[in-house]
Amino acid sequence: MIEQFTEGFAMAMRFDTMALVSVGLFAGMLVGSLPGFTTLMAMAILLPISFFLDPIVGIPFLLGIYKGGIFGGSVPAILISMPGTGAAVATSRDGYKLTQKGESRKALDMALFSSAFGDTCSDIFTIVMMFPIAYLVMQFGPPELFAVLLMSLVIIAATSGANPLKSLIMMMLGLWLSFVGTDPLGGVERFTFGLFDLKSGIPLLPMLIGVFALPEVASVIIRNEKSRQLAALVGERLSKAEFRRCLPTICRSTVIGTGIGIVPGLGQIVAAMMGYSAAKNASKHPETFGEGEIEGVAAAEAANNAVNGPTMVPLLTLGIPGDNVTAILLGAFVAQGLRPGPQLFEEQGATVFAILVAMVIANILFVAIGYLSIPFFARLVTIKTSVLIPLVIMFAFAGTYVFRSDATDLLILVAFGIFGIIAKAGRFDVMPMVMGFILGPSMEYAFGQTVAMSSGNPLGFFATERLGALAVLLVTPFIGYVLWKRLYGTPAKI
């Protein structure tokens, strides 16, 4: 492991890796700074670029977008109370009040430093924990893998919306879509309708861009959003004393964010809200929260960025994307010929470490780029959407085409875009669908192997020989229910 780490460390110390991470960070901050534009959209659209880069360059490039985008979302949240990303909703509570008090520069500085702190600590935790978890996962057989995949899907469905039934419907739809193409066990055609283009299944990239990026773009046009009020970047910069005063809060939020990051499906929004609530509860002056308390900004930003590293744990060890951003990362890994899962550590351990080390390096670059570029990003919130949106659509289409040079992918992209906007209008979360689509083939394959191992009697096999997997299957509904209850609490809101 130490050898792989040192090798990975050396691999990450490349000029092109650092250059592309910087480009990714800048692009992420740029997109995150634009209200209505999300990190997810930026990652989905720029994903094809990573396919043409070395894995140690392409994947850190996407991670740079991810990290930069989360911070970028706090810029409009603080300046015009319009969160650029869902993760910045908690930040806007105190951040915008600070802007109204004439302390927007201080709020943005705090967002930057607390984000970098939370992110770096969680990345180091990820590096330390990744191999022990991967070693544990290597002991898994098909029954355990099937049980864990099923549990992940249930958790994702339970945590992705107030109505678990609708999330489960989307998950089932994703599984159904994953059946299109060739059966992973018997190699026979399913749901292809005789179309040659569907024989290899529905391509992941048009689906990702279609359901994540196009509805976001479309909603800006549908809402007819045109111009915004210019916000000034004023006030003093953050002092060391102020940062030190907030350090306990930042540490607490980092721990919360790190814990939440490991659980598939929860993500930045939950982390930011929990970090903010914990800071408010622990404060001697909780009444100042929501009225322009700098600790509020620190708590939310440290927590939402601390999620970034640990979300890689289920992705890299089990191949389970914890959220929609890691689903895009999974697409990048697969396109690079790296199949996330326990075998990845055996075959490409140094590459995995190189990517993780690049995440830490990205945080150092993140502080430098963010510190210098805050005034620039502050100006971005006023850019005309009629300039940006057509260009974003052009990128989405060009990015989809270059992957396979197949015009059918463009039609699939539009079809998923249309579905995405219908799902948005009907309050269906598309994330469980994408997760079902990604994990469906692995789950079916693991199930088939389990049936083969059990000589056609999987229930008896689980009960007699695979008690661990059976236990996971039995507790799955309870975990799903408890998580849903804690997050949403009230009866289903349709």
Place this chain on the structure above:
Amino acid sequence: MTRRFPFITSEILTLNALMVASVLSLIFMNSLVAAPKVLFGRSLSAIPPSLFPSIVLVLLAGMCAATLIIVRTRITHSILEDRMGRTEWLRAVILFGIMTLYAMTMVPFGFLISTAIATALIALQMGARSVLQIGLVSFLGPVLLYLAATRLLAVSLPELNTIELFYADMLSLFASEAPAVPATPDASQ
């Protein structure tokens, strides 16, 4: 405030469509899923290829039905007000119409022409009226992206041979040592 069951919402339409599609797929499963491959009278896979799809489709149809029943009993006034209105849907239809046109014309018309048409239409739909702005976005954007993709990333985008040769000539003016090597054009003339 509880209201009468509203039949036409995107949520109900989606649920109905999914339920009907899953039921039809279950009925025609044998036509949609090929028969398992057999060697010496034994199936090559441990589970039939239609088993997993059947389980998923039964669950999907059941959950859609259950959700429709819940929607019927719990739908509220505020939810009805929140849904997209006629104007919003019209904008969405126009936008996705433009996107469909873009997807269908990219290969036969080439990247520049199809992108220029699509981006200009989208900018107009968004209320842009400045000819300069629309021109810059519609022509400069695709030209720069095409050159970046084909020359820097060495990936192919569909383009008409005439336009591709024009790019090559233009670039060779700047790079005097050797003319630029054109990427393989995918578009038919």
